[in-house]
Amino acid sequence: MIKGLHWYKIAAILLLLVTSWFGLMGDVPRLVVLNETIRNLYFHVPMWFGMVVILGASAVHSIKYLSKPDPVSDIKAEEMAKTGLLFGILGLVTGAIWAQFTWGEWWSSDPKQNTSAIALLIYLAYLVLRGSFREEQQRARVAAVYNIFAFASLIPLLFILPRLAEDSLHPGNGGNPGFGGYDLDANMRMVFYPAVLGWILLGFWITELRVRLKKIQLP
Amino acid sequence: MKSNALKQFLALLRHEFTAEWRQRNALGGVLLYVVSTVFVAYLTFKRVEPLTWIALYWIILLFASVNAVAKSFIQYAPGRMLYYYLVADPLALLAAKLVYNIVLLWTIQLLAFGVMSLLVGQPVQDPLMFLLSGGLAAIGFAASGTLVSAISHKATNQSTLMAILSFPVLLPVLTLVIKLSKNALDGLDRSVSYDELLSLSAVDALVVGVALLLFPYLWKE
Numbered sequence: 001m002i003k004g005l006h007w008y009k010i011a012a013i014l015l016l017l018v019t020s021w022f023g024l025m026g027d028v029p030r031l032v033v034l035n036e037t038i039r040n041l042y043f044h045v046p047m048w049f050g051m052v053v054i055l056g057a058s059a060v061h062s063i064k065y066l067s068k069p070d071p072v073s074d075i076k077a078e079e080m081a082k083t084g085l086l087f088g089i090l091g092l093v094t095g096a097i098w099a100q101f102t103w104g105e106w107w108s109s110d111p112k113q114n115t116s117a118i119a120l121l122i123y124l125a126y127l128v129l130r131g132s133f134r135e136e137q138q139r140a141r142v143a144a145v146y147n148i149f150a151f152a153s154l155i156p157l158l159f160i161l162p163r164l165a166e167d168s169l170h171p172g173n174g175g176n177p178g179f180g181g182y183d184l185d186a187n188m189r190m191v192f193y194p195a196v197l198g199w200i201l202l203g204f205w206i207t208e209l210r211v212r213l214k215k216i217q218l219p
Numbered sequence: 220m221k222s223n224a225l226k227q228f229l230a231l232l233r234h235e236f237t238a239e240w241r242q243r244n245a246l247g248g249v250l251l252y253v254v255s256t257v258f259v260a261y262l263t264f265k266r267v268e269p270l271t272w273i274a275l276y277w278i279i280l281l282f283a284s285v286n287a288v289a290k291s292f293i294q295y296a297p298g299r300m301l302y303y304y305l306v307a308d309p310l311a312l313l314a315a316k317l318v319y320n321i322v323l324l325w326t327i328q329l330l331a332f333g334v335m336s337l338l339v340g341q342p343v344q345d346p347l348m349f350l351l352s353g354g355l356a357a358i359g360f361a362a363s364g365t366l367v368s369a370i371s372h373k374a375t376n377q378s379t380l381m382a383i384l385s386f387p388v389l390l391p392v393l394t395l396v397i398k399l400s401k402n403a404l405d406g407l408d409r410s411v412s413y414d415e416l417l418s419l420s421a422v423d424a425l426v427v428g429v430a431l432l433l434f435p436y437l438w439k440e
Contacts, residue, residue: 066436122387129384132374142373145433146384149366152429153388156422 008201015198019043022191040098042191046199047091048116052158054203055084055123059151062144071218072211074140077147078130079210083203085123092116115157122150224308231307231315239319245294249287249323253279253331261338269342273400276335281386281393283327284357288364289381291316292372300372300438309435316365317427324357344406352399352412352419359392359423366430369437392426395419 023042058080065073095113096106107113129146133139239246256279267275292300303312332350335341343349364385371380395418402412 118387118390125383125387129370129374129380132376132380134375138373141436142370145366145437146370149429149433150388152425153363153391156391156418156425
């Protein structure tokens with residue numbers, strides 16, 4: 001067994017191979033407007049799942065840090081926030097491309113687009129906050145407090161507000177039928193769920209590499 | 220211990236009000252900020268569309284609120300927090316700041332509403348509902364603002380941090396209250412807004428709760 005090669009990394013490779021093959025070559029239902037862009041479901045939607053899960057894990061590590069100040073928890077919280085940010089940016093970009101081909105505009109002031117952009121602002125601010133301290137323990141503690149607070153305000157942002165708005169273009173909002181309704185057939189589900197899991201595992205893999213690097217650099 | 224914390228809370232709250240009253244120029248500054256921004260808006264827009272009115276009102280209030288709440292910790296000289304750390308209960312201190320800031324934001328909102336109505340016109344058809352939702356939003360603003368002020372108090376670039384840290388976390392409250400304001404502006408039946416009022420109260424409760432939970436970790440120097 002190669003050192004550092006955990007089961008979840010193998011799982012991530014396999015799941016993403018499945019996703020890429022069936023995502024590009026598999027059979028998808030032919031739908032009006034969506035056409036072939038429906039394949040983006042395997043790449044765009046998992047970015048959001050990945051972002052929320054990884055940012056949640058980051059908040060958990062911040063809670064851990066506050067209950068027991070261990071520099072490794074702080075490193076994990078920071079690196080997970082960065083990976084979450086990466087997923088958020090990718091989600092926004094893949095979403096904008098999808099929106100251009102289905103809704104006709106890169107940015108159509110959709111509530112979910114806006115709230116996601118706000119989420120990115122919050123975590124960019126978190127990184128700026130981290131940069132404004134010289135003393136490491138103080139930085140870790142204050143950043144942990146902001147991280148938990150930010151995640152707590154992200155929850156209403158991502159889940160409650162888009163549902164209240166009537167004019168969302170996303171499926172499942174504002175009278176639009178959800179993807180679960182009839183668009184997503186059984187074949188697509190077989191690819192979609194592995195894709196979500198695969199991308200999330202890849203996110204944790206990226207984080208793990210960076211955490212290991214940071215651990216070596218610890219004084 | 221519990222009654223002690225309550226006594227501390229009342230003493231600190233009284234201190235907030237007396238200290239503010241003794242330094243009336245700070246309070247006057249905040250209120251003048253509101254009046255002059257409204258006046259600038261009036262001079263540039265004269266009469267505005269109702270929707271623009273709402274946008275202007277909330278932009279002015281967002282900046283005025285962040286400025287007003289920012290000083291709750293940022294104004295502290297180094298060592299002041301250490302003094303509080305020795306003598307006071309963290310929850311009592313935060314609760315006192317919070318209540319004071321809520322009252323301050325209510326004052327600011329009433330002033331802004333009054334001056335806006337006088338100069339730019341008053342298109343709101345259900346002013347009571349408008350002010351009620353604004354009052355609820357003030358609680359969320361005060362809680363986020365107070366915690367963020369305590370966070371940026373520790374850092375080197377305080378005022379920049381105050382803005383970039385607080386604007387995104389204020390946005391859930393702001394989006395909800397703008398929705399509610401639009402309902403009140405159009406004079407929609409109040410039952411239409413119950414859903415959003417409930418969401419706004421829930422977000423307020425969440426923000427206040429998380430702020431109270433997290434503050435004790437912040438104030439150890």
